[in-house]
Amino acid sequence: MSREKRRALSRKEAFFGLHFDLHPTEKDTELGADLIEEMVEKLLCEVKPDYVQYDCKGHPGYTGYPTKIGWSSPGIKKDSLMIWRKITRRHGVALFIHYSGLWDEAAVKHHPEWARVDACGRRDDKIASFFGPYADELVIPQLKEVIDLYDVDGAWIDGDSWAAKLDWCEEARKEFKKLTGVKEIPEKLSDPYWEEWMEFQRRKYLEYVKRYVNAVHKYKPEFEIAVNWLYTTFAPLPIEVPVDFLSGDVTPESTVDALRFEARYLSSTGMPWDLMTWGFTRGKGRQRVFKPVVQLMQEAAIVISQGGGFSIYYQPTRSGWIDCWMIRTMAEVARFCRARQEVSQGTKTVPQVALLLSSTEYFIKLNRAGRLFGPLGGVYDSIQGLLHALLELHYSVDILAEHHIRERVKEYPLIIVPEWEVLDEGTIKLLVNYVKEGGSLLLIGARTASIFRDYLGVEFIGDSVEEVAYIRSHDVLGWLGGLWQDVKPISAKCIEVRFPSIDTRKGAKCAATINELGKGLIGAVYGPLGSTYYHLHVPALRNFLGNIVKRLFKPIVEISGPPCVDVILRCKEKKLLIHLVNVSGKQTSPNYAVVDFIPPVNSLTLSIELPEKPKSIYLIPDKKILPSEWRNGKLLVTIQQLDIHAVVVVEP
Numbered sequence: 120m121s122r123e124k125r126r127a128l129s130r131k132e133a134f135f136g137l138h139f140d141l142h143p144t145e146k147d148t149e150l151g152a153d154l155i156e157e158m159v160e161k162l163l164c165e166v167k168p169d170y171v172q173y174d175c176k177g178h179p180g181y182t183g184y185p186t187k188i189g190w191s192s193p194g195i196k197k198d199s200l201m202i203w204r205k206i207t208r209r210h211g212v213a214l215f216i217h218y219s220g221l222w223d224e225a226a227v228k229h230h231p232e233w234a235r236v237d238a239c240g241r242r243d244d245k246i247a248s249f250f251g252p253y254a255d256e257l258v259i260p261q262l263k264e265v266i267d268l269y270d271v272d273g274a275w276i277d278g279d280s281w282a283a284k285l286d287w288c289e290e291a292r293k294e295f296k297k298l299t300g301v302k303e304i305p306e307k308l309s310d311p312y313w314e315e316w317m318e319f320q321r322r323k324y325l326e327y328v329k330r331y332v333n334a335v336h337k338y339k340p341e342f343e344i345a346v347n348w349l350y351t352t353f354a355p356l357p358i359e360v361p362v363d364f365l366s367g368d369v370t371p372e373s374t375v376d377a378l379r380f381e382a383r384y385l386s387s388t389g390m391p392w393d394l395m396t397w398g399f400t401r402g403k404g405r406q407r408v409f410k411p412v413v414q415l416m417q418e419a420a421i422v423i424s425q426g427g428g429f430s431i432y433y434q435p436t437r438s439g440w441i442d443c444w445m446i447r448t449m450a451e452v453a454r455f456c457r458a459r460q461e462v463s464q465g466t467k468t469v470p471q472v473a474l475l476l477s478s479t480e481y482f483i484k485l486n487r488a489g490r491l492f493g494p495l496g497g498v499y500d501s502i503q504g505l506l507h508a509l510l511e512l513h514y515s516v517d518i519l520a521e522h523h524i525r526e527r528v529k530e531y532p533l534i535i536v537p538e539w540e541v542l543d544e545g546t547i548k549l550l551v552n553y554v555k556e557g558g559s560l561l562l563i564g565a566r567t568a569s570i571f572r573d574y575l576g577v578e579f580i581g582d583s584v585e586e587v588a589y590i591r592s593h594d595v596l597g598w599l600g601g602l603w604q605d606v607k608p609i610s611a612k613c614i615e616v617r618f619p620s621i622d623t624r625k626g627a628k629c630a631a632t633i634n635e636l637g638k639g640l641i642g643a644v645y646g647p648l649g650s651t652y653y654h655l656h657v658p659a660l661r662n663f664l665g666n667i668v669k670r671l672f673k674p675i676v677e678i679s680g681p682p683c684v685d686v687i688l689r690c691k692e693k694k695l696l697i698h699l700v701n702v703s704g705k706q707t708s709p710n711y712a713v714v715d716f717i718p719p720v721n722s723l724t725l726s727i728e729l730p731e732k733p734k735s736i737y738l739i740p741d742k743k744i745l746p747s748e749w750r751n752g753k754l755l756v757t758i759q760q761l762d763i764h765a766v767v768v769v770e771p
Contacts (some may be wrong), residue, residue: 125211127272130343130364131391133169133213134423134464135456136430137162137449138275138368138395139441140217142177145225147194147437150183154199154439159206162441165450167457168212170272172430173203175216175265178245178278180225184268188261190225199439204269213272216265220279220346221247226257233257235286238306246282249327250290259334266339273343274335275366280349283324283491285317295319308487317486324491329360336361352384353493355478355520365392368432371400371410374418375705379510379685380503382425383518384476386468387527393428398448403709411715413763415452417705420764423456423463424687424698455763458740462689462696462766469688469695470530471515471674474502477539478520479546501538504653505563508661509535511682514674521546528553533672537649538564547571555637559671562643564650565604575643576611576634579604588617588646590630590663596621597659599630601647608632614670615663617646631667640671658682679724684761697725697767699758720761727754727769739766 143150163171176182181192184200200216207214224245227234233253234242247253265271292304295316305313332344343363350358351367365385369377374396385392396418399409410418415431422429431449435441456463476499484498485491502518509516519527521543528534528549536542536550551574554560562568562575565583572579583604589596599617611634616627633642644667652660661682676697678686683703689696704717732749736756745767747756756767 127207127211127213128169129341130170130213130273130345130393130428133393134428134460135168135453136170136172136393136428137166137168138172138217138430138432139174139435140172140177140277140432141174141183141434141437142179142219143174143181143183143192143194144179145181145193147181147192149196149438150192150194151197151199151202152438153436154197154202156202156206158441159203162446162449163206163210163212165446166453168453170213170215171203171207172215172217172275173200175200175218175274176223176261177217178219178222178224180219180223180228182261184265186261186264188264189257190229197439200265200269200271204271214269215273215275215343216271218262218274218276220258220276220282221249221253222278222282223247223253223257226253235284236288238285238287240287243284246284248286248288248290249283249324250286250288250294254327254331258331262331262335263338266335266342272341273345273363276344276346279328279346280324280492281347281353281494285320285489285491291320291323294323308489314486317491321491325360332361348492350388350390352381352476352499355384355476355481357522358388358390363391365390366395368395368397371397372709373707374400375421375702376503376507376707378418378421380499380506380518382422382427383506383516384520385427386425387517387519387523391428393430394422395430395432398431398433398445400706400712401709402712408712410713412448412451413717414706414714415448416455416763417700417702417714417717419452419456420700421685423459424685424689424700424764426463426466426468426689428464429456459764459766462691462694462739462768463698466689466691466696468517469515469675469690470517470527471532471688472509472517472672473524473531473534474506474509474516474518475524475534475536475539475546476502476518476520477542478522479543480539480541483541500653501563501647501649504651505535505537505649505664507656508652508664509668510685511661512665512668513678513680513684513686514668515676515686515688525549528558531558533559533561533668535561536563536567538567538647540566542570551636554639554641557638559640560642561667561671562641563648565602565645565647568604568643568645571641571643574634574636574641575606575632577606577608577632579606581605587619588630589619589621590615590617590659591623592659592662592666595659596623597657597663598655599646599648599651599660601651604645605629606632606645610634614642614667615644633670642667642671675728677726680722681720684720684723693771695727695769697727697769698764699723699761699767700764701761717763721759723758723761725756725758725767727756728752729754729769731771734770736767736769739768
């Protein structure tokens with residue numbers, strides 16, 4: 120089928136896309152002036168995206184198209200959406216719009232009564248209220264208008280969930296009083312009913328989203344909507360609002376590590392999803408610098424190896440021009456992704472290690488900060504630190520929230536609970552039963568261990584306290600100071616110790632234990648291993664964790680290679696797919712904002728548990744047959760060189 124006749128894919132079917140936004144303002148003078156059909160043709164022919172998301176309305180609240188409902192930027196020279204719609208339709212490419220939701224400065228300027236109100240009664244100059252008529256009088260009519268004018272396929276709603284703020288408007292006050300019977304509305308954390316006020320606000324926000332999503336679906340059922348960062352780690356809730364896909368744009372600092380975390384969470388939601396990386400980043404002085412192709416390929420590999428869709432975000436010139444160098448970059452990254460699409464898209468995880476995300480504690484901390492949704496600095500340090508260490512140890516890891524683990528607990532041979540202070544009571548009972556029935560559970564942190572103290576086979580000695588601590592791994596000491604719990608093993612076995620100084624002759628205390636519980640094993644590290652690793656990335660701490668995990672779990676795939684290789688186990692059509700991602704040289708510092716060389720990894724050896732000799736084993740993207748040896752239920756495979764990303768395909 121020729122590309123001109125190709126059917127536009129739904130977002131569920133899509134794999135690679137592009138995003139362009141401009142956030143039009145009242146000061147623009149040349150929107151669309153340089154946008155020509157030939158440029159769009161060139162881009163679509165060379166890059167071949169499944170969809171394009173183009174600018175419609177940004178945070179300033181002005182549209183980049185001539186609206187009759189809201190406020191158009193006075194700088195419109197050409198109708199850019201009309202040109203993009205014409206050419207994307209010709210090429211069978213879906214067209215989505217970038218549309219800013221509650222962050223709408225023009226709306227609250229023209230309609231102050233639409234603005235959210237703070238605790239002191241002041242109206243916001245940027246953020247609209249989700250209690251008022253904003254959705255019914257602007258968002259819904261404007262989305263319908265765009266559908267009528269351009270027949271767009273969907274919307275990526277930005278500046279909504281993560282921009283939503285607590286609202287003390289009169290409507291909110293009245294409804295909360297009616298529901299609870301309270302006379303005084305809480306205004307700060309220490310006030311009575313603060314938790315109830317926070318939950319009430321979140322519920323009303325989700326009702327607001329549901330209202331506009333349902334209204335637009337009714338108007339055009341095939342119209343697809345995502346709310347940027349809703350139902351991700353920024354808002355780890357069970358999915359209730361009928362959005363069509365999940366999505367988020369990962370800000371450009373330390374993008375690889377951010378994508379490693381976000382992709383694993385989204386992969387566990389059961390929804391179609393994609394992640395967007397910025398084609399540019401910011402240096403130490405906030406200067407905009409553009410990412411080389413290899414850096415974008417490395418970021419893409421993280422996402423597609425988890426089965427998700429990938430997109431790149433650029434901003435055209437204010438006049439709408441997209442230069443040839445940018446098109447060439449996008450095209451190279453697109454070819455990289457397409458070469459791996461068959462063994463990436465539509466795959467499922469092979470459960471190995473699950474890291475538990477406590478939605479319960481996350482929202483408690485959001486409540487303390489007075490935030491409806493994330494991001495929230497520091498709250499995920501432990502889980503991300505453990506993720507990095509486990510990936511460097513070559514374990515295949517998934518991230519599951521409490522509501523995910525309830526349905527899938529029996530799938531995982533090892534579940535690890537990071538340094539959470541609070542878990543839902545149902546989750547605690549679920550995990551205890553999981554161990555009793557044969558599972559392996561590892562707890563990290565003094566307070567996390569305290570939650571399960573009745574099952575650890577140890578006696579807690581006093582309260583947890585801040586202490587200096589060093590652990591020894593491979594004859595190298597690693598600093599692991601922080602909050603520690605002293606314990607005395609009873610039925611448990613002490614498997615690792617810590618020292619109060621660099622003198623390992625004296626003062627040793629138990630650092631980690633393993634206890635038999637029913638048919639399974641429950642282990643604990645009584646100090647801040649995850650959060651410390653996140654901030655230091657000391658190899659001794661990683662090896663310390665590895666020594667413990669080895670006692671609890673044996674993976675399907677073991678790899679002999681450097682710690683910069685991530686291993687991701689997926690499956691599709693009975694094929695075992697071993698994704699290998701080389702994260703060496705990844706960008707981590709604003710002083711080194713971009714990466715133009717990723718050192719290859721040489722001579723990787725894989726040992727794969729396989730009860731029967733496979734039909735074939737080869738490497739994607741080249742479909743190169745790999746030298747291998749199978750005996751006694753193990754398949755040994757050698758890979759001479761890994762550049763950025765490759766997939767070992769094992770066909771039964």
